Amino acid sequence: MTILSIAFLKGLQRTSQDSKAAEFTMKLVPNLLLCLLLLVKLYHTETADEEPQPPKEPCANWMGGAPGYPGHNGVPGRDGKDGKDGQKGENGEPGEPGPKGDTGEGGAPGTEGPRGFPGILGMKGEKGEGAYVYRSAFSVGLTSRAPVPNIPIRFTKIFYNEQNHYDETTGKFRCSIPGLYYFTYHLTVYITDVKVSLYKKDKAVLFTYDQFQKNNVDQASGSVLLHLSAGEEVWLQVYGEEEKENNGVYADNINDSTFTGFLLYPDLDLH
Numbered sequence: 001m002t003i004l005s006i007a008f009l010k011g012l013q014r015t016s017q018d019s020k021a022a023e024f025t026m027k028l029v030p031n032l033l034l035c036l037l038l039l040v041k042l043y044h045t046e047t048a049d050e051e052p053q054p055p056k057e058p059c060a061n062w063m064g065g066a067p068g069y070p071g072h073n074g075v076p077g078r079d080g081k082d083g084k085d086g087q088k089g090e091n092g093e094p095g096e097p098g099p100k101g102d103t104g105e106g107g108a109p110g111t112e113g114p115r116g117f118p119g120i121l122g123m124k125g126e127k128g129e130g131a132y133v134y135r136s137a138f139s140v141g142l143t144s145r146a147p148v149p150n151i152p153i154r155f156t157k158i159f160y161n162e163q164n165h166y167d168e169t170t171g172k173f174r175c176s177i178p179g180l181y182y183f184t185y186h187l188t189v190y191i192t193d194v195k196v197s198l199y200k201k202d203k204a205v206l207f208t209y210d211q212f213q214k215n216n217v218d219q220a221s222g223s224v225l226l227h228l229s230a231g232e233e234v235w236l237q238v239y240g241e242e243e244k245e246n247n248g249v250y251a252d253n254i255n256d257s258t259f260t261g262f263l264l265y266p267d268l269d270l271h
Contacts, residue, residue: 136177137262138166142187142251149247152199152235155259157251166261172235175228179266182225185236187257189218190250197239198224201232204239212248217255225264234261 141157152171166173175181187194189210198206210220226234236259238247251257 134177134179134263134266136163136165136175136181138173139258139260140166140168141259142249142257145250145252147238147247147249149238149240152237153249153259159258172233173261175230175232175234177263177266178229180225180227180264181234181261182223182264183234183261184221184223185257185259186219186221188250188255189220189248190255192248194220194248195239196220196236196249198222198234198236200226200228200234210248
């Protein structure tokens with residue numbers, strides 16, 4: 001810009017000296033001013049564009065070289081920070097059923113449900129075989145007074161003896177069905193004391209004694225359970241040394257002395 005200003009001033013000097021050129025100068029001044037403004041603007045534009053540039057290879061100002069080969073892959077960088085959790089995905093498909101588990105403990109019993117309707121009546125069953133009932137029983141009474149001691153008392157007043165297991169001629173009950181039997185006796189005592197025994201197979205198993213009170217009628221009784229085998233016999237008899245001693249067993253039309261026995265249940269091997 002300095003060079004142009006000097007040239008411009010020198011031109012003005014020459015123009016002023018030449019009067020003849022005064023008219024030409026007046027015409028030239030506006031054009032020179034316009035050129036000056038354009039130069040100033042161009043200067044500022046080039047100054048702004050003249051920023052530092054990276055150095056170039058010498059050959060770059062001459063001609064462009066061939067492209068180089070791609071470099072090797074660099075070392076992987078460090079792992080970046082974990083990203084934020086993504087949105088929840090959709091539910092996957094159901095997996096295959098697993099193996100059957102162990103049986104659990106039983107629960108508490110539930111409440112009882114309502115009662116159901118009665119079922120249909122079933123068909124009538126076939127007639128079964130009737131169970132055989134074993135029977136053996138007797139009940140007898142005394143008809144005479146003061147029986148003879150130390151022998152079986154003969155009870156000849158028959159209340160029940162359907163199976164005829166009691167023999168009124170001997171005064172003995174003979175077992176025909178092995179099993180458990182119940183025996184009992186109720187005796188009227190009068191005139192003197194009473195001692196009686198219940199015998200089984202020639203052996204006394206039960207004793208009863210009653211001491212008579214004068215001007216009175218007493219009662220003596222006894223009962224027992226006995227297991228009998230077939231053929232065994234049971235009876236009552238008075239025991240004592242003399243005929244009238246301890247022989248107060250009595251019976252008449254208003255007082256009875258009785259002897260009773262019956263089978264409770266037979267042995268199991270009979271079934």
